[in-house]
Amino acid sequence: MVNNFDPRFSHGCPASTMVSRNEELLPSTQKTILLSAASCPAMSLFSVSSAFSLLPFLLLSSVLASSFTQLEEDQIQRFQKYLQIRTAHPNPDYASAVAFLSSEAQSIGLQTLTLEFARGKSLLLLSWPGSDPSLSSILLNSHIDSVPAEPSKWLHPPFAAVRDAAGRIFARGAQDDKCLAVQYLEALRNLKAASFVPRRSIHVSLVPDEETGGADGAAKFATSQEFRALNVGFVLDEGQASPTDEFRVFYADRSPWSLIVKAVGEPGHGSRMYDNGAMENLMDCVEVVARFRESQFDQVKAGIKAVSEVISVNPVFVKAGTPSPTGFVMNMQPSEAEVGFDVRLPPTVDPDLLRKRIDEEWAPAIRNMTYQLIEKGPIKDIAGRPLATPANESNPWWSVFQQAVIASGGKLARPEILASTTDARFVRQMGIPALGFSPMANTPILLHEHNEFLKDTVFLRGIKVYEHVISALSSFPANSP
Structure with a gap:
C-alpha cells in the first residue's frame, strides 16, 4: 500500500x-x-x-x-500479501504461499487439496464442483514460484509489494505470475457472491517448480491419478503482458532444446598450424550455426514471421583453452573445445529435419565433432499431433473463450506461439487444449526484469475479465466437449 x-x-x-x-x-x-x-x-x-x-x-x-470500492481495495491488499511471500528461487517458501492461498480459498468456499510430488514442493488444488459432474472440467493453472531478484537494482524492495501513487505494485512475480492466482480466486469469490452455479466443475492448480522446468510440479501432476480424476477438458495458463490495448493469447509454446557440441584435435604449440584443430573445428560449427540463425532472424526482421514462429539458436557458453594461475596458457592450442546453444522450436517445424541438420552440418563427425542434444519434452502430443491448441472456429473452446473476453470489454490480439515455455505444454502433451492468457493490456512486459510491476487498475480489470471467461467456460453445454 x-x-x-x-x-x-x-x-x-x-x-x-x-x-x-x-x-x-x-x-x-x-x-x-x-x-x-x-x-x-x-x-x-x-x-x-x-x-x-x-x-x-x-x-x-x-x-x-477513493476511486476504488472497499471490495477492490481488499482485493488489491490480498494481491500484495501474496506478493510479499518470498517464493523466489533458490529457496521458495512454498509452505507459506500454500497456507495463504488455502486460507483464501476456504474463505470463498472452495474445496482444497494439498499434493506433494516432490519433497518440500507443495501443489495446491482447489475445486468448485459443477452441477453436472459428467461433463469435462475447467482447469485454471498458475505457478507459485518466481525467479530471483536483485534488490539493489529495484526502485522498491522486490518483496515489499509497494504500491506507488500511480498505482504500480512493484514485486517479483507481479506479472509472472502471482497475479493470476489472486485474480482466479477473486473472480471465483465474486461469482460465488452472485450465486452463480457452474455446470462444469472448476479447478485451480497452484503449482511449484515452473521456473526451473516444471519437472517436480506440473509435469508430475499432469500424469498423476489425481489429475486424471479431474476429467479436465480445457486449461487456462499464463500468458504475457501486452503494451497495447489488446490482450495477448498463446496457443502453443516453443519447445526447448539444449545442444552441446564438442570438438577435438591435436594439441600443440601456439605457433604451429594444424588441420582439424579443436578450436578450428569449433569455430566452423559456430559459423555454420550463425548463418542458420541469421536466416531465421531475417524472416523476423522482414515481418514474414514472428520471433516465436522461427527456430531460435543462441550460443550460451564456450569452453576451451588451458587454464593457468593468471588466466589461460596463451602459447598452447587445446585438444578439445565446447560450445553450448539454447535452441527453441515452434510446433510448426519438423524436428527430424533439424536433427539431420545438426548431424550433417553443425557437428559432423568428419570434422572431429560430437554433440549432445537434450530435448526437454516432446514436440507432439500422445496422438502424434503438434503441441498446439487450435485458435479458430474449429475449436469450440476457443469460440467460447473469445466471446467471453469480448463480452468483458476486452480485445484479443492475433493468437501467438509463446517464444518461451510454460506449464501448459504438459497438458497439451496429454491432448488437452490449453491457452496461455494473462489479461494485462497497456502494460510493459517485465517478467524476470528489474522493477517488475502491475498497475492496480490492470489487476482489477483482470478479475472482471476472468469472471466472464470462467462463467462462460464452465457453462459450456452438455453437447459440447
Whole structure:
C-alpha cells in the first residue's frame, strides 16, 4: 500500500500533525495545515507555502485513492500479501504461499487439496464442483514460484509489494505470475457472491517448480491419478503482458532444446598450424550455426514471421583453452573445445529435419565433432499431433473463450506461439487444449526484469475479465466437449 507518511515534509514534526496523502481534503484543509504549523514550531511559513503548493497533488491523490470500492481495495491488499511471500528461487517458501492461498480459498468456499510430488514442493488444488459432474472440467493453472531478484537494482524492495501513487505494485512475480492466482480466486469469490452455479466443475492448480522446468510440479501432476480424476477438458495458463490495448493469447509454446557440441584435435604449440584443430573445428560449427540463425532472424526482421514462429539458436557458453594461475596458457592450442546453444522450436517445424541438420552440418563427425542434444519434452502430443491448441472456429473452446473476453470489454490480439515455455505444454502433451492468457493490456512486459510491476487498475480489470471467461467456460453445454 501507499505509505501515508512522507519524511520529506515532516520537518521534525510528529506524524500526527502531517497531512496524509490519502485523507479527504475538504475545504477546511487550509485551516488544518495552518493549525499544523501552529502546533509544530519546526513547520515554517515556507513549509506552509509548500503545503499549499502541494494541494493539487494531494487532491489528485485523494481522488485516486477513493476511486476504488472497499471490495477492490481488499482485493488489491490480498494481491500484495501474496506478493510479499518470498517464493523466489533458490529457496521458495512454498509452505507459506500454500497456507495463504488455502486460507483464501476456504474463505470463498472452495474445496482444497494439498499434493506433494516432490519433497518440500507443495501443489495446491482447489475445486468448485459443477452441477453436472459428467461433463469435462475447467482447469485454471498458475505457478507459485518466481525467479530471483536483485534488490539493489529495484526502485522498491522486490518483496515489499509497494504500491506507488500511480498505482504500480512493484514485486517479483507481479506479472509472472502471482497475479493470476489472486485474480482466479477473486473472480471465483465474486461469482460465488452472485450465486452463480457452474455446470462444469472448476479447478485451480497452484503449482511449484515452473521456473526451473516444471519437472517436480506440473509435469508430475499432469500424469498423476489425481489429475486424471479431474476429467479436465480445457486449461487456462499464463500468458504475457501486452503494451497495447489488446490482450495477448498463446496457443502453443516453443519447445526447448539444449545442444552441446564438442570438438577435438591435436594439441600443440601456439605457433604451429594444424588441420582439424579443436578450436578450428569449433569455430566452423559456430559459423555454420550463425548463418542458420541469421536466416531465421531475417524472416523476423522482414515481418514474414514472428520471433516465436522461427527456430531460435543462441550460443550460451564456450569452453576451451588451458587454464593457468593468471588466466589461460596463451602459447598452447587445446585438444578439445565446447560450445553450448539454447535452441527453441515452434510446433510448426519438423524436428527430424533439424536433427539431420545438426548431424550433417553443425557437428559432423568428419570434422572431429560430437554433440549432445537434450530435448526437454516432446514436440507432439500422445496422438502424434503438434503441441498446439487450435485458435479458430474449429475449436469450440476457443469460440467460447473469445466471446467471453469480448463480452468483458476486452480485445484479443492475433493468437501467438509463446517464444518461451510454460506449464501448459504438459497438458497439451496429454491432448488437452490449453491457452496461455494473462489479461494485462497497456502494460510493459517485465517478467524476470528489474522493477517488475502491475498497475492496480490492470489487476482489477483482470478479475472482471476472468469472471466472464470462467462463467462462460464452465457453462459450456452438455453437447459440447
